[in-house]
Amino acid sequence: MLSSTKPGEQPELDLKKYIREVPDFPKPGILFYDISTLLRNADAWQVATARLARAIAPWQPDLLAGIESRGFLTAAPLAQRLGCGFVMLRKPGKLPGDTVSLSYGLEYGQDTLHIQSDAIKPGQRVVVLDDLLATGGTLAASVQLLRKVGANVVGASVMIELTALGGRDKLDTPLHSLIQYAE
Numbered sequence: 403m404l405s406s407t408k409p410g411e412q413p414e415l416d417l418k419k420y421i422r423e424v425p426d427f428p429k430p431g432i433l434f435y436d437i438s439t440l441l442r443n444a445d446a447w448q449v450a451t452a453r454l455a456r457a458i459a460p461w462q463p464d465l466l467a468g469i470e471s472r473g474f475l476t477a478a479p480l481a482q483r484l485g486c487g488f489v490m491l492r493k494p495g496k497l498p499g500d501t502v503s504l505s506y507g508l509e510y511g512q513d514t515l516h517i518q519s520d521a522i523k524p525g526q527r528v529v530v531l532d533d534l535l536a537t538g539g540t541l542a543a544s545v546q547l548l549r550k551v552g553a554n555v556v557g558a559s560v561m562i563e564l565t566a567l568g569g570r571d572k573l574d575t576p577l578h579s580l581i582q583y584a585e
């Protein structure tokens with residue numbers, strides 16, 4: 403029998419069931435939300451991508467920016483689906499040519515992100531994506547970095563938001579999250 407449900411639309415599917423919680427990784431005291439178990443399930447990944455696409459499309463982005471490395475897994479399939487270009491925000495020493503960088507703190511450390519200086523045409527509408535928002539250090543730095551090279555950052559989106567860490571308050575762009583945990 404024909405179903406009226408389109409591929410990737412399974413309203414009843416609970417994505418939390420596909421995320422593994424790993425205590426004390428990568429450091430004691432951190433509860434790590436592991437998306438590997440979601441990505442290895444074709445249905446769950448398809449549903450997550452479809453739901454993200456529906457949330458992001460109204461922002462009418464020209465480009466999606468993905469944050470290395472798990473942010474690439476979120477952003478690249480979405481860019482294909484929405485017909486957008488894709489820009490990489492990368493850790494040091496990975497991008498050729500002129501880059502602009504910014505350092506930041508995250509839930510379990512310190513890091514730096516780079517973008518190619520010519521990655522964005524002035525005023526292009528950009529949505530920045532990551533797998534997870536914890537303290538918000540990574541996403542807030544990414545928004546600043548994108549603006550440094552001329553982006554009009556119209557929104558940010560993550561698969562997972564750890565609401566108790568208040569990362570959302572560090573952002574001055576609209577934020578969409580697919581799944582929330584109040585640790």
Ligand SMILES: O=P(O)(O)OC[C@H]1O[C@H](OP(=O)(O)OP(=O)(O)O)[C@H](O)[C@@H]1O
Pocket residue numbers: 469470471472473507508509510513532533534535536537538539540541569
């Ligand atoms: O909100 P925050 O406290 O900044 O933390 C969130 C960031 O931490 C993780 O990245 P990680 O640096 O571990 O890199 P990875 O994606 O390469 O695993 C995650 O993918 C986010 O980018």
Ligand SMILES: Nc1ncnc2[nH]cnc12
Pocket residue numbers: 432433434435436508509510534536
């Ligand atoms: N608790 C957490 N789980 C997975 N990724 C993270 N990045 C920062 N904090 C994290």
